[in-house]
Amino acid sequence: MASTLITSMSQLVTCDGTDDDGLGIRPDAALIVEDERIAWIGARSAAPAADTQVDVDGRCVLPAFVDSHTHLIFAGDRSAEFTARMSGQAYDGGGIDVTVAATREASDDELRELLQLRLTRARVQGSATIEIKSGYGLDIDTEARMLRLAREVTDETTFLGAHVVPANTDRRDYLDEVTGPMLAACAPHARWVDVFCEPNSPHAFTEDESREVLQAGRAAGLDLRVHGNQLGYGPGVQLACELGAASVDHCTYLSQRDIDALADCKDQTTATFLPGVEFSTHEPYPDARRLIDAGASVALASDCNPGTCYSSAMPFMIQLAVRELKMTIAEAVLAATVGGARALRRDDIGRIAVGRRAHVAVLDAPSIEHLAYQIGMPLVSGLTP
Numbered sequence: 001m002a003s004t005l006i007t008s009m010s011q012l013v014t015c016d017g018t019d020d021d022g023l024g025i026r027p028d029a030a031l032i033v034e035d036e037r038i039a040w041i042g043a044r045s046a047a048p049a050a051d052t053q054v055d056v057d058g059r060c061v062l063p064a065f066v067d068s069h070t071h072l073i074f075a076g077d078r079s080a081e082f083t084a085r086m087s088g089q090a091y092d093g094g095g096i097d098v099t100v101a102a103t104r105e106a107s108d109d110e111l112r113e114l115l116q117l118r119l120t121r122a123r124v125q126g127s128a129t130i131e132i133k134s135g136y137g138l139d140i141d142t143e144a145r146m147l148r149l150a151r152e153v154t155d156e157t158t159f160l161g162a163h164v165v166p167a168n169t170d171r172r173d174y175l176d177e178v179t180g181p182m183l184a185a186c187a188p189h190a191r192w193v194d195v196f197c198e199p200n201s202p203h204a205f206t207e208d209e210s211r212e213v214l215q216a217g218r219a220a221g222l223d224l225r226v227h228g229n230q231l232g233y234g235p236g237v238q239l240a241c242e243l244g245a246a247s248v249d250h251c252t253y254l255s256q257r258d259i260d261a262l263a264d265c266k267d268q269t270t271a272t273f274l275p276g277v278e279f280s281t282h283e284p285y286p287d288a289r290r291l292i293d294a295g296a297s298v299a300l301a302s303d304c305n306p307g308t309c310y311s312s313a314m315p316f317m318i319q320l321a322v323r324e325l326k327m328t329i330a331e332a333v334l335a336a337t338v339g340g341a342r343a344l345r346r347d348d349i350g351r352i353a354v355g356r357r358a359h360v361a362v363l364d365a366p367s368i369e370h371l372a373y374q375i376g377m378p379l380v381s382g383l384t385p
Ligand SMILES: N=CN[C@@H](CCC(=O)O)C(=O)O
Pocket: 071, 093, 095, 096, 099, 196, 227, 230, 277, 303, 305, 306, 307, 308, 309
């Protein structure tokens, strides 16, 4: 079993919750990685010998990001939709059909190649764990194909047949398909089921429809996630809490009742902010402060997708969280690491502690503040494994 000693860090940001802000920063620390796990953490001066040594030369080391919400597998181009939105057009989910048509046309190898390129771009920005949803197939074969291909690169795969009702399709017929044969074909390749619960979009799903999709997914052995409260006030948050979903994502429009519900169910449901979406759609940013101050569990993710946010850059999401969501740097970093892990119900990632996975990012900066301070800079200079 080969061991690697990582040493000469300016800061080891463990995110282990041991200090006031939760970042658990250790100066003058070293760590040893053995067999893809953290085997030892301690003072640099007390570090035992290891097979190899990596000297990070005064850089900052932190847990790799956990991007708990992406739509990384798709084909086609919707840049024109983005351009139109920047001159005032609103987002309503209608463009999803454009991606669906292109994704159905693409071969497995074409989708694999697109996915690999996007994964590389996510990794160079520090993400080691990446959830990937289907939802651009919306027929049995393409949904199952998307999930099969996504499974080749991550265990965190999510069935999102209930993304929108495809064009020229009867709602009831489509729901029967999603909760019946499509679910049966997709469940073997998925860990999660998700639904775009959004009565403010004519293309997405109502509360009752969403409940039906989630309950069917659960009966097929999948755990639950929800796209909720993205385009206006709505039932997504309440439904996620009622059904014990692991995460409700977007949370752009939250009523006091939603905030109370999320605070009450913080041990099972994480509210995931996706501020790249507000950046790319001109929706207002969510009131993260109120939710955090109420005690809810929060995560930050990229939502990388062709419609509302074509970015997998977690450092940029942290910068938006600090600048626009008024989160402290510590809150934003924790939301992008342990928060993402909680949103995926994983306790083996998101923090640097003995026994956890050695998913570690090296920042070309002397302290964690630089992650928010140096905007858009390529600071991640290394990622293990
Ligand atoms: N809101 C629903 N789904 C995606 C966007 C999908 C698209 O427009 O292609 C999201 O999370 O924002």
